[in-house]
Amino acid sequence: MANTNRCLLSVDNLKTYFPIRKGLLRRTVGYIKAVDGISFGIGAGQALGLVGESGCGKTTVARSIVRLVPPTEGKVVFDQVDVLSADRDELRELRRQISLIFQDPFSSLNPRMTVGNIIGEPLKIQKKTASREVTERVAVLLSKVGLSPGHINRYPHEFSGGQRQRIGIARALALEPKLVICDEPVSALDVSIQSQILNLLKDLQEEFGLTYLFIAHDLAVIEFSCDIVAVMYMGRIVEQAAAEELYRNPLHPYTSALMSAIPQVDPSLRGRRTALGGEVPSAFNPPAGCPFHPRCPSANSVCRKQMPALEEKSDYEGHFVACWRKGQ
């Protein structure tokens, strides 16, 4: 899908299953299908947003791409290199080009290291840079993310949440990566700080030509930051389209429900919600057919038996949806 010439990352039918072990012999009695056949592509310089509720597998997708968890099946090609069959050296090089920004700026920075060491460590490990050059580079990075280079000898606890997230961003940029995976980069931050960080990420993308895989549960954040949006539900992509198109014309009932569940900052819009009943089913025991059918307002007998495939069902090019009820 979306195999453009300049495709930087392409993920094809990625599956990551975690075994469920039981009994004395820890025999495998089943699998949790955290990621169950996901495909997408990100062009160079683009931002793709993965959105979904907790437990839908969005973080597992990110971790599978850099092989922090071993994928079960599928293909991941980054810049013409097959990630899943890469050997140790190739993998090391890949991890130089793909970096991560984490959700929690409090637990993702080592409290015993100075800011200079936190940001400089990847340089020392990956590039064997001389320490004087490291200091210079760290100072540059700090000013790029809006911190004072004078903060280089301070420790993480001396900073606020937003500033710590900036340190995390500087660390992610230290090796001049091509792809940055942002895993819920603003959800732990205060409202007035979120917009600062979102703007910063956008500026850095322009300045360094970065490609983002953006993971968030907040559709408004995704809309602001991304070109393409993929909505995940129980390990699968249920809808994918250009951001503008998706928000104007959501086809999957889950996407519509997610959008209407977001509280609007306007009291005159009260009561316009279509409440979604039920909860996300247990991954131990997923429902048959379309995984969304127990909560879907328009499910019929087909939905209960067969899994719909992700297909282009709108007139709009590149708008994919996995739903039996659409396009009939």
Next chain:
Amino acid sequence: MVGNGTLLSVENVSTHFFSEEGVTRAVQDVSFSIQKGKTFALVGESGCGKSVTALSIMRLVPAPGGKIVGGQIVFEGENLSALSEKQMRDVRGNKIAMIFQEPMTSLNPVYTVGNQIVEAIRLHQKKSTGRAWADAAEMLRKVGIADPDRRVREYPHQMSGGMRQRVMIAMAVSCEPTLLIADEPTTALDVTIQAQILDLLDELQKQNGMSILLITHDLGVVAERADDVAVMYASRIAEVADSRPLFAEPLHPYTQGLLKSLPRLGLSDKRLRTIPGTVPEPLHFPGGCKFHPRCPIGFDDKRCQTIEPELREVRPGRRVGCWYAPGYETKEEFKEYESKYGEHKSVPAEC
């Protein structure tokens, strides 16, 4: 301040924490009142004092260290600060109940949820164990848990986050409180579950006629649910109003900045507006108006830097604490300003 329909009024309450590092003025001079059957929202960012305000109402400020140093809290015509600890226990959990943000940690993992609800009921009401268990199951049904007779014997770990929050709510409303304090009740939940929980609170409010003090950082939740709103910043109330006029025309620069900085669906601009700087640490609040270092008007204003503006009513039902809010300054203050600092600044049209 106590009108006919007023259930709770908080008057000039200040709560401080005393430690070796100094005095943390977590809540300063906070006043508001909650009407019967209405939802009052306290909204603000982390560390602004909204949770400590709630704990002050419950008289649960962590001691030693924390202390309510001034003001009074009047609930149903009774001054809570004058009650003995024993009398306060009758109020707490009975007339005023509270639910917390983290449904995972606020339930006891070694007791069944039924046990925990029964404990709350039997503490405040003379009921037999059998009756209380039947009530507990009935409460679970009321909060929308399917198969309550089975669920009542389950442990918290057997339930999802949304269900645990429903159990918390069941426990809180089991004694039919007149005031429910909900401290970030949906922050730990997914958006679709958040909507369900907020709907549930609405429904229970309609049934029991209780008032809700909703504490949140989410302006969207406030806009959808609250009747009255107080915006808190750095231990003080910046602005209080009915929710409609507040969102239509925010008067405090902090409220204005917050509303503009939110990414919203369908309004994708190239850049978001931001409030510069960071939320100040309670131990190191700036002098003068606490918002001045981040304020588009006040950052270089001598008066904003030195004198803290108190909360004043600038038009009916709207109180705000900002020197530059329309209608705030008195004529005398206007003259005094000119004699001290020279000419007034013109307020940018943005504000």
